[in-house]
Amino acid sequence: MQPLESLIIVAMAALVHASFQLSVSMLTLLSSHTIGAKHSHRRLLRLSGSFTLGVVVMTLFMLSTIALFAQKLLKSTDMMFAWIAVCGLLFGLGVAVWIFYYRREQGTTLWIPRPLALFLAERTKQTKQAAEAFSLGLTSVIAEFLFIVPPMLVSALVLLSLPALWQLGGILLYVLISLSSLLIVHMLIGGGHRISRIQQWREEHKRFLQFAAGSGLLILGFYVYVDRVLSPAVMSAAMGVM
Amino acid sequence: MPGQLIDVVKRGGERPTEQFTRDKLHASVLAACLSVRSPEGEAETAATNVCEAVIIWCGRKSEVTSHDLRRKAAEHLHRIHPEAAYLYKHHRLVL
Numbered sequence: 643m644q645p646l647e648s649l650i651i652v653a654m655a656a657l658v659h660a661s662f663q664l665s666v667s668m669l670t671l672l673s674s675h676t677i678g679a680k681h682s683h684r685r686l687l688r689l690s691g692s693f694t695l696g697v698v699v700m701t702l703f704m705l706s707t708i709a710l711f712a713q714k715l716l717k718s719t720d721m722m723f724a725w726i727a728v729c730g731l732l733f734g735l736g737v738a739v740w741i742f743y744y745r746r747e748q749g750t751t752l753w754i755p756r757p758l759a760l761f762l763a764e765r766t767k768q769t770k771q772a773a774e775a776f777s778l779g780l781t782s783v784i785a786e787f788l789f790i791v792p793p794m795l796v797s798a799l800v801l802l803s804l805p806a807l808w809q810l811g812g813i814l815l816y817v818l819i820s821l822s823s824l825l826i827v828h829m830l831i832g833g834g835h836r837i838s839r840i841q842q843w844r845e846e847h848k849r850f851l852q853f854a855a856g857s858g859l860l861i862l863g864f865y866v867y868v869d870r871v872l873s874p875a876v877m878s879a880a881m882g883v884m
Numbered sequence: 885m886p887g888q889l890i891d892v893v894k895r896g897g898e899r900p901t902e903q904f905t906r907d908k909l910h911a912s913v914l915a916a917c918l919s920v921r922s923p924e925g926e927a928e929t930a931a932t933n934v935c936e937a938v939i940i941w942c943g944r945k946s947e948v949t950s951h952d953l954r955r956k957a958a959e960h961l962h963r964i965h966p967e968a969a970y971l972y973k974h975h976r977l978v979l
Contacts, residue, residue, distance in 0.1 A: 678915030749977020838967040
């Protein structure tokens with residue numbers, strides 16, 4: 643596979659990751675409480691910047707760890723089974739996201755366990771220091787683990803087939819694209835936009851975002867299945883006939 | 885209302901009941917107004933008006949739920965500051 647083709651798959655997986663909303667919700671809540679508590683704009687930027695940095699670090703760490711484990715545990719003969727398993731995960735999660743991602747109530751409540759959501763909301767409210775915001779950013783990625791693992795697995799498996807320098811580029815590309823939605827919200831808040839408008843927009847378009855995330859997973863799963871599972875199998879069968 | 889004690893039943897009785905305090909309601913409405921970058925004076929006025937309206941609504945009740953308090957406060961705030969009311973009403977529905 644050409645490096646460019648691999649990076650396109652990584653970019654697609656990262657886009658799917660970017661459509662998941664837990665980090666964005668937490669950043670919105672954090673900013674809302676910071677502004678409401680009459681803290682300065684500088685402090686708001688420091689807290690939201692630290693939160694975003696936490697998300698960057700945990701995303702980097704998680705993708706690198708998954709890639710490392712995949713490299714250590716999978717032999718070249720296992721790769722076909724790994725791709726089939728990942729495709730199954732992508733299809734399953736795609737359908738699950740279509741059905742479940744947002745709860746059927748007002749607002750942007752997500753399908754994560756309620757005690758966890760309440761804990762995160764309480765922690766977000768009490769966050770005053772940059773270090774707390776940083777660790778909150780780390781936690782937000784962990785809390786969304788179930789949803790982001792399949793796109794990360796795809797990226798990790800794709801990256802394994804690339805030369806070292808391209809792997810590094812691929813990881814950075816993944817982090818940059820997966821962070822795009824969070825960066826946009828960070829910039830909007832930093833630029834003085836009202837939190838209520840951002841939240842209203844998110845609520846009005848949540849069904850579209852849900853549909854896009856689920857469809858993205860299914861399309862990615864289909865592409866990877868054809869490219870990594872079907873094509874090699876068809877090629878080897880054709881070689882056998884000849 | 886002055887001197888009258890009102891119990892606030894929290895989250896359907898899952899958390900212990902507490903006494904209604906005007907200051908707490910005022911602070912929460914004020915925070916919602918400030919969150920939408922409302923000027924401080926305007927936010928103070930909105931919070932004071934909402935508190936007065938909610939206290940009138942409480943009347944001679946001895947017990948209200950926190951959900952009803954929030955709903956009533958949001959209704960009154962909506963007339964003064966719709967964007968702040970949206971945030972006030974939905975702040976538990978973000979995550």
